[in-house]
Amino acid sequence: xxxxxxxxxxxxxxxxxxxxxxxxxxxxxxxxxxxxxxxxxxxxxxxxxxxxxxxxxxxxxxxxxxxxxxxxxxxxxxxxxxxxxxxxxxxxxxxxxxxxxxxxxxxxxxxxxxxxxxxxxxxxxxxxxxxxxxxxxxxxxxxxxxxxxxxxxxxxxxxxxxxxxxxxxxxxxxxxxxxxxxxxxxxxxxxxxxxxxxxxxxxxxxxxxxxxxxxxxxxxxxxxxxxxxxxxxxxxxxxxxxxxxxxxxxxxxxxxxxxxxxxxxxxxxxxxxxxxxxxxxxxxxxxxxxxxxxxxxxxxxxxxxxxxxxxxxxxxxxxxxxx
Numbered sequence: 001x002x003x004x005x006x007x008x009x010x011x012x013x014x015x016x017x018x019x020x021x022x023x024x025x026x027x028x029x030x031x032x033x034x035x036x037x038x039x040x041x042x043x044x045x046x047x048x049x050x051x052x053x054x055x056x057x058x059x060x061x062x063x064x065x066x067x068x069x070x071x072x073x074x075x076x077x078x079x080x081x082x083x084x085x086x087x088x089x090x091x092x093x094x095x096x097x098x099x100x101x102x103x104x105x106x107x108x109x110x111x112x113x114x115x116x117x118x119x120x121x122x123x124x125x126x127x128x129x130x131x132x133x134x135x136x137x138x139x140x141x142x143x144x145x146x147x148x149x150x151x152x153x154x155x156x157x158x159x160x161x162x163x164x165x166x167x168x169x170x171x172x173x174x175x176x177x178x179x180x181x182x183x184x185x186x187x188x189x190x191x192x193x194x195x196x197x198x199x200x201x202x203x204x205x206x207x208x209x210x211x212x213x214x215x216x217x218x219x220x221x222x223x224x225x226x227x228x229x230x231x232x233x234x235x236x237x238x239x240x241x242x243x244x245x246x247x248x249x250x251x252x253x254x255x256x257x258x259x260x261x262x263x264x265x266x267x268x269x270x271x272x273x274x275x276x277x278x279x280x281x282x283x284x285x286x287x288x289x290x291x292x293x294x295x296x297x298x299x300x301x302x303x304x305x306x307x308x309x310x311x312x313x314x315x316x317x318x319x320x321x322x323x
Contacts, residue, residue, distance in 0.1 A: 006313040013053055013071075014046040020072055035104050035112035036119075039079050042095040048074040048184040051209075051314065055188030055202045057307040058299075063192025066128035070137060070191045073123035074184045076116045077141065081148055081180075083113035088156065117145065129191040137187045140203075144183040151175030158242040166247055170287075173214045174207060181210030185311075201298045205311070208295035213318045215288040218243040219281070220322035222272060234259075234268045244287065248280045288319045 004012065025037035049071035056067035064071075085091075086099040087109055093099060101109035124137050154172040158164045185206030189199040221236045222245060236243050240260045249256050259271055275281050292315040302308050 004310075006310055006317055009054070009310055010045060010047070010050050013050040014044075016053075016068070017046040017049045017072060017075060018043070020068065021075070024072075031104070032108065032111055032115065035100050035108050036115040038097070038100050038103065038112070039082055039094060040075070040116075042097045044075075044095060046075060047314075048078055048180060051181055051184040051206060051311075052188035054307045054311050054314070055185040055206075056192035056194075058202070058302050058305055058311060059189045059194030059198045060192045061305070063194070064188075066193075067188050067191040069123045069127040070129075070187050071184075073120040073127075073141065074180065074187065076120040076123060077145065077148075077183075078180060080113045080116035080120065081152070083109055083116070085152060088152070124187070124191075127191050129193065133190050133193065137190050140183050140186055140190070144179045147175045147179045151177070151179070161242070164242045164247060166244065166251075169242065169244055169247055170211065173211050177214040178207045178210035181213065182206035198302060201301050205295045205298040205315075208291045208298070209315045209318050212288040212291040212295070212315070215244055215284060215291070216319050216321065216323075218245055219284060219288075222268070222275075223281075223323045233265070234263055234271070237268075237271065238263060244284050245275065245280060248283055249275060249278065252278045252280060254278050254280065285319070292316065292319055 021037075021040050025033075025040050028034060052067055052071040052074050053064040056063035082094060083100045086094055087101045087106055091099055092102045097103075099109070100112050104112075120141065121138055124141060125134055127134065127137070129137070151172050151174070154168070155176055158168075158172065182203045183206070186199050186203035189202045194202075218236060221243075222234055225233060235241075236245075237256060237259050238261060240246075240257070246256055254274060256271070259267070263271075272281070295315045296312055299308055299311055
């Protein structure tokens, strides 16, 4: 493939993943099959498969050829979590379409998520790698799915508390978001036949950029206009959600409770100005930037390549998008 910038590579990977998803899941079939495929076919940036394919290429030129099926497994896992999270959060829209439980019902949505969970492991076994590599990849994905559930449970438990601290928040985000990016990078390397030291470095790279990704999402929610973010601005603030922004604000004595209501754009701008004066926005950005720096250090062990350069660029992209 010719040299590409990051945006072009992401688009190329997404197209490749979309074609495979359409081949395997676009044929209709039973009502449960349609429910399972609903969010998959609604699109998305396919960032986790992109990280998997880049990691495979970074450890072995041509390694992504054997890792495509594994990359699909990561997207299936991501969508399984989205279906179940939407049920727990009561969300009615996702990617511009009704959520699975809104279009069908909750029992069907639960089963649809379970189908994707099971198919993810099947797709790992379909990858073009030796059996020992597939076993290591399956083990990593199984551990990741357990941690994803732990992260979601932590996030839900935070709703009942007013004393969540920075360490707890970051641990929740590592499990809810970071570990799936970690698995994407690690499994890509494993399936491509990368040395264990490469797979380990890429796993921790993915863990760091995935955590930074979620912190940036919190900033996007507050700072980005609706036309840019695609969702209601400051929804986390209105709902009193525990984010790194709210935790830092509480530490500095800034009371956000009065803003847990419908807010006008000018009122949101006033809150942002208050948080900027208090240094909250700056400190949150610095934490995300530090995570990206640590992620880049993890890649220093890899040989230089175009794919390594793109992996480095993804970290910067994760903390610059949307705002």
